[in-house]
Amino acid sequence: MREARFRAVEKVLKWARKNSLWYFNFSTGCCPDELLDTVGCRYDLERFGCIQKQDPRQADLLIVSGAITQKSAPYLKEVYEVMLNPKYVMAIGSCASTGGAYCPPYSDAVIPGVQNLIPVDIFVVGCPPRPEAIMHGIIKLQEKISESNEI
């Protein structure tokens, strides 16, 4: 009886979390262009409750878009640590996911995948990914949040 009530509360909390993913865009390289189009009026990311925040302290979702180089890696860690729990990370583009065209044999300046620095919840591949792919990534992340067990 009591557990059931708790479960209902849990559901509401998760629902709120997944429906208001305010994001901070850690923008390098080219994928921010596509993110800009996703925010734009044809795709309209705000339908999912996503608002861009200028400060990571107010954001729930860290969108890493583009290649993370050795020089900018410490900043990424700093931004991730500043964010408050519960927080999620989304890596957009091949460069952020694997290093893409700049992976180690060709270039050692780019970190081969953001997962080597910070835990990543969802990857969106593509170079750059289409807006539909980014939106699909958001939807998948919402599903992941509502299915997760942690509170």
Added chain:
Amino acid sequence: MNELLDVWEKTLRISFSPPRGVLVVIVILFVYLLVLFPFAYLFAYFDRKLTADLQARVGPNRAGFRGVLQVFADLVKLFQKDPAFFSSGFEKENIWFHIYIMLLFTGVVFLPLGSLTLLINTDMSALLPFCAAFVLAFCTLLFSLSQGEVQSSFGGLRVAVHVLSGAFPALVALQAACLYAGSFRWSVISESQGVFPQSWAAFTSPFLFISFCVFIVGGLVMWSLSPEEGGFSVSSKLSGKKFFIFRLGRFYGLFLWSVIAVVLYLGAWNMPASLYDGLKNSQEYLLILFIELGVLLAKTLFLMFVVTGIVRVNPKIRVDQATDLSWKILSPLSLVSLIGTVLWSGWSYIR
């Protein structure tokens, strides 16, 4: 209930004897629970939807029917945020934040929300909300200075400068309106106006119309700087509950100003006299309360949307340009309107 309403009508002086103090608390709670919170919710939702519509977008539509629950989701999420982050500089920030919150909750005492909820109806009650706005701005300034970052200090200074420069012409305009009404008392101001637009203060004389425009634009200068969205954000370090309260404070400033504008210029909460008398004779005080509240809030909502619409559509001007506008154009205009109103009412008096 009747007795309570009678007391409401008589609360010119606030004494600290227990029942009256309790009454004040009840009224404040009533205003917050019944007016301010739902109104803030409605405004936030419609603001997002209308802004999206202006930008040829859809706006939030996933949370609830047409995204009605979006603001609720944001709220619940903000309250889930882990507050353990704050460490250094926390105490100083906290003091100013507590003052901010206290002001937010006590400022309601002088909100004019209908003839039955006038808690403070003195000979200078129309000026009190301005004091509240000043103190709110002052708290924002000190709060942002205590954050110790270049960016937030500039943000706080900017809020203070905007409020100061916008308040001067608005205050002079308010004097003109009160001169027309004959008093700074809320009840007198509302009684001097009628139900329909032609008898509203803003449309009775050209000078009052000027002062109405000055009041509107002064309010735009005062509240157009939204610290969350652009420019130098005061709120950049805030998160979770504090962010919510800060936003509520900004909303409260705009709301306070719009309510005053409606009461001064746009016919306040007046309903037809026959209806009012009929209800009063049959002792339907609650009905009166709600009708007045509805009339006032509808006008207020409309005014707020006009103001935010103008802010959304146009680029923001720099802070020095905004203060220039305020000191060099609005202030002389407001003085003209004041002098004009003096002459206008003096002429009709002589005649």
Added chain:
Amino acid sequence: MRSDLTKWTIGPFLGFPQGFSHGITQGPIKLELFIDGEVIVHGTVETGYLYRKLEKAIRLHPWVSTLSYAGRLDPENAVFGELVLCLAVEKIGKTEVPLRAQRIRVVLSELARISNHLSFFVSVARTVDSEIMAQYVLRDREKILDLFELLTGSRFSLGFLCYGGVRKDITDGFIERVLEVCELIQKRIKEYNDIYTFNAAFIKRSKKVGKLSKEIIINYGVTGPNARASGVSYDVRKEQPYCGYEKIDFKVPTGIFGQGDPSCGDVYHRFLLRVFEIEQSIEILKQATEQIPVGRFNVNESVQSLNVPSGEANARVESSRGVLECHVVSDGRAQPNSVQFWPPSVASAAVISKVIEGIKIEDLLVVLASLNISVSEIDQ
């Protein structure tokens, strides 16, 4: 140097007053400002947060793959990177590119120019806090991205050009679509004039802000729209025509609205010049689409079989940000010996420290956005 100034570091990712992710500089950049009250006295720029060793990666790849790297030099107008590399390599191999391919290249690069200028409007609109203007422009930019998608299958990194021509022929109906979009943009430019050019608030924010004099432009070697807004008339399309630009009749708008005007070269003029450039691009598009001849679209039968003889060549194109130069050295192997780019944003970024002197910090982002810098180009 005065000692009573406040030092304010605007980090590569954090600390930007309006958030950095608007694409104001298309990548991370670090500014160190010394401010006196609200006025910036002087400041320095640091780049290199996006250094990806592009040139090394190009050297390790076969000739065919180098083009996709060249496209990622500046992802927003990928065509120019590919085009300049193609031109240089074709110079080495002394390849005669078919006329049809040349015309298609012109069409693509003018479309990319319009698209880039529209995204410039977006970033300027966002720095003056007018999201509504940004959204309207984004809506029209989608139409151009649709054209790219129709022709090449991707929206940004096209990968459509190849040595000796283009990869695929244009499809039926593409030309009509291009002309439709031209009409649309021409109509929209009037609307943009209403919401930007004649908007009092926008004029207040942009006029007499971030002035670049002719001397600074020449000393720093700034090219492209930024230079032309200050009255320095230089356009590679006119000076050293490539891809058959010499057969197209068009004007290069150069400070036409302010020769001798003391405010010439400010943010407002940089904005206006791009409006004029869009009109000229539409003019070029109309002529180029008329003149597309029938014939081959590529010299080689297959894209994969490619022999670049040993040699050295230099090519320049007018990209939407300025003169993009490329130097290619080949020693006859399957991989290039060296490919070097000299992107236009380098000079534009060097001029930042000069242009921000004496402006208010509120204008900082407007000025940065008006220079239309791509950090991706600078850092390579």
